[in-house]
Amino acid sequence: MSTTATAKAISPENPENPGTPTSGLDRYFKISERGSTVAREVRGGFATFFAMAYIIVLNPIILGSAKDMYGHQLDSGQLVTATVLTAAFTTLLMGVIGNVPIALAAGLGVNTVVALQLAPKMSWPDAMGMVVLAGIVVMLLVATGLRERVMNAVPVGLRKGIAIGIGLFIMLIGLVDSGFVSRIPDAAHTTVPLQLGGDGHLTGWPVLVFILGTLLTLALIIRKVPGAILISIVVMTIVAMVINAVATVPSWGLTTPEWPGNPVASPDFGLVGEVSLFGGFDKVGMLTGVLFVFTVLLSCFFDAMGTILGVGDEAKLIDKDGNFPGINKVLLVDGLAVASGGATSSSATTCFVESTAGVGEGARTGLASVVTGGLFSVALFLTPLATMVPSQAATPALLAVGFLILAGSIKDIDWSDFTIAVPAFLAMVMMPFTYSITNGIGIGFIAFSVLRLAAGRGREVPVAMYVVSAVFVFYYAMPALGLT
Numbered sequence: 001m002s003t004t005a006t007a008k009a010i011s012p013e014n015p016e017n018p019g020t021p022t023s024g025l026d027r028y029f030k031i032s033e034r035g036s037t038v039a040r041e042v043r044g045g046f047a048t049f050f051a052m053a054y055i056i057v058l059n060p061i062i063l064g065s066a067k068d069m070y071g072h073q074l075d076s077g078q079l080v081t082a083t084v085l086t087a088a089f090t091t092l093l094m095g096v097i098g099n100v101p102i103a104l105a106a107g108l109g110v111n112t113v114v115a116l117q118l119a120p121k122m123s124w125p126d127a128m129g130m131v132v133l134a135g136i137v138v139m140l141l142v143a144t145g146l147r148e149r150v151m152n153a154v155p156v157g158l159r160k161g162i163a164i165g166i167g168l169f170i171m172l173i174g175l176v177d178s179g180f181v182s183r184i185p186d187a188a189h190t191t192v193p194l195q196l197g198g199d200g201h202l203t204g205w206p207v208l209v210f211i212l213g214t215l216l217t218l219a220l221i222i223r224k225v226p227g228a229i230l231i232s233i234v235v236m237t238i239v240a241m242v243i244n245a246v247a248t249v250p251s252w253g254l255t256t257p258e259w260p261g262n263p264v265a266s267p268d269f270g271l272v273g274e275v276s277l278f279g280g281f282d283k284v285g286m287l288t289g290v291l292f293v294f295t296v297l298l299s300c301f302f303d304a305m306g307t308i309l310g311v312g313d314e315a316k317l318i319d320k321d322g323n324f325p326g327i328n329k330v331l332l333v334d335g336l337a338v339a340s341g342g343a344t345s346s347s348a349t350t351c352f353v354e355s356t357a358g359v360g361e362g363a364r365t366g367l368a369s370v371v372t373g374g375l376f377s378v379a380l381f382l383t384p385l386a387t388m389v390p391s392q393a394a395t396p397a398l399l400a401v402g403f404l405i406l407a408g409s410i411k412d413i414d415w416s417d418f419t420i421a422v423p424a425f426l427a428m429v430m431m432p433f434t435y436s437i438t439n440g441i442g443i444g445f446i447a448f449s450v451l452r453l454a455a456g457r458g459r460e461v462p463v464a465m466y467v468v469s470a471v472f473v474f475y476y477a478m479p480a481l482g483l484t
Contacts (some may be wrong), residue, residue: 006034025367029099034316034364042424044363045371048103049231050394051357054177056383057254059083061105063246066115068124069283074271074345080383081267082346090337090349094232097155101358102311103372107350109436110299114347118280118292126280128342130289132379133277134296135339135348141301142331144145146464151331152304153462156322157417158444159309159423160409165431165440166310167405170353172432174398176246178210179253205243205338206252206392209236213396221360221400229361229397235392252390260384267380271345287327291483296338297298298475299438302349305333306437307351314405353437356395360404442472 021027031038060079067073094102110131118127154162175181180202181194199205201277202211213236220228240257244248255364281289306330312324317326336349341349358368379385415421427444431437449469452461 011390013331029292029365029367031365036362037362038367040362041365042371043056043227043230043362044101044358044368046358046375047233047361047362047397048101048352048358048368049372049375050230050233050354050389051397052103052105052354052403053379053389053394054254054391055087055105055108056080056084056350056379058108059111059346061076061254062108062111063115063327063345066119068127069122072124074124075268078268078270079346081269081380082344084272084335084376084379084383085267085269086341086344086349088208088373088380090333090340091369091376093336094333095366095371095373097366098369099326100308100312100317100330100368101315101331101365101368102308102330102351102355103361103369104334104349105352105359105376106341106347107300107303108304109438110296111196111347112147112349113295113299121288122283123276124345125274125276126283128275128345128347129277130280131291131296131348132339133293133341133342134300135335135337135342137293137297138335138338139303139332139458142328142335145328146328147331148302149304150464150468151309151327151469152323153464154309155420155448157413157420157424158427158448159313159318159322160412161427161444162441163310163313163409164406164424165428166306166353166356166437167402167409168428169402169431169435169437169440170398171402172435173353174395174402177253177398178395179204179207179255179392180210183309186207205247205249206240209240209243209390210324210392210395212236212239213393214399217396221404222290229357229400232396233389233393235483237389240390240393241388252392255388255390255431257390257393258386260388263382265381265383267345273343274345275343287483291478292317294475296348300334300338300350302438302441303436304331304351306431306441307353307355308334310405311351311355311359313400313409314356315364317459331355351433356400356401356405360397360401366444417450419457420448422451428437442475445469446472 026032031041060076060083064074064079083106090104094104114127114131115139118130179198181196182198184190184192184195197207212285213232217229217232222233237257244257312318317324337349341347413421413424423444426447427440430443431440445465446469449461449465452458
């Protein structure tokens with residue numbers, strides 16, 4: 001699935017002149033230079049959109065179900081508009097400015113922090129103001145070069161571990177979102193957190209759609225069929241619609257595969273601009289307010305870092321020295337995205353790991369992000385259509401891409417050097433086991449710093465790694481110190 005990014009790659013659109021741009025669009029996005037084609041970029045943009053379209057439904061549910069300190073709830077229709085608007089704007093920016101196939105939307109995990117930790121202690125505008133401040137801090141870190149310094153300080157082996165962890169994480173996301181595995185409720189009083197299907201068995205039409213979709217996706221990939229992931233998503237959506245029409249299906253989850261009665265919906269921009277930058281500090285005090293901003297900042301900073309490195313590695317955008325050319329532009333857009341999410345009340349917007357679905361289709365440039373952003377823009381008015389694809393049809397892409405990431409990265413880790421192998425291992429397993437990219441990175445960083453010191457190789461650890469590891473130690477110790 002991966003195409004080596006090299007100027008000498010033969011462009012299918014211009015086979016007699018390898019790597020030579022064929023148009024202004026090609027030159028701007030460096031499509032031929034990265035060994036891609038316009039068709040691959042378009043397919044990749046569609047695949048990424050369908051893989052992450054669930055956020056249009058899920059983010060409003062998470063934010064809309066919470067109340068602020070005054071008992072106010074955010075309007076669901078306005079949340080849909082805010083979520084789609086911000087995703088469209090920031091993904092288009094990432095494509096045009098960052099020129100990478102990375103899409104952005106409201107970050108899962110961060111929206112839960114906003115809904116359950118911030119909002120109950122202040123008003124919604126106050127909570128969103130905290131998110132805007134976190135985004136501003138991220139942009140300042142980018143402007144000073146500190147964020148890029150932290151990313152460059154991560155050794156290649158640990159980066160590969162982070163990439164594999166993301167691959168395992170998105171595989172788990174796919175399995176859970178599809179219903180192939182489910183959480184065992186606490187009432188069961190068991191130490192086993194997950195089970196097969198909804199009750200220990202695979203039953204129901206939705207799970208069958210996921211299984212068939214996974215087999216179809218893998219079969220098409222093995223046959224090297226162009227557009228394998230996108231073809232599978234479209235075919236299984238049609239299959240799901242037919243099943244839903246002729247059979248009784250109790251629940252498909254968040255999205256029911258049926259043609260909407262009215263596919264057009266007018267956007268409601270009522271939440272845009274409803275922000276109070278410093279009002280939250282009056283409610284909770286300066287120290288707690290700073291800690292709230294720090295919590296949002298830490299999650300956004302390292303979730304995005306892991307995703308950018310993981311997607312960049314899979315898309316072959318990392319150079320031979322392990323650096324990501326043009327990374328500052330990508331990081332700047334990411335910081336702006338965090339602030340934009342707060343400004344629209346859709347919570348912090350960040351890079352989505354589901355972008356790997358597009359990379360799996362061959363996307364290598366920002367044109368794929370422009371396509372994804374364009375689809376989000378259309379979704380502003382066609383939200384019912386955008387939410388027609390059930391998760392069971394889209395999540396097989398995450399399973400397939402997760403495997404491809406693991407297969408492409410695991411061989412590049414030096415397993416004979418325990419000071420890098422152990423941190424890489426911890427990073428890759430902690431992401432799915434704790435359901436958090438940030439936790440995987442934090443534990444991996446701390447382990448790397450401690451083990452290199454223990455081995456008498458402390459001077460090999462960049463100062464930035466020590467600083468970040470100390471920040472993570474403080475972050476994990478905050479509850480014990482009574483600072484949360």
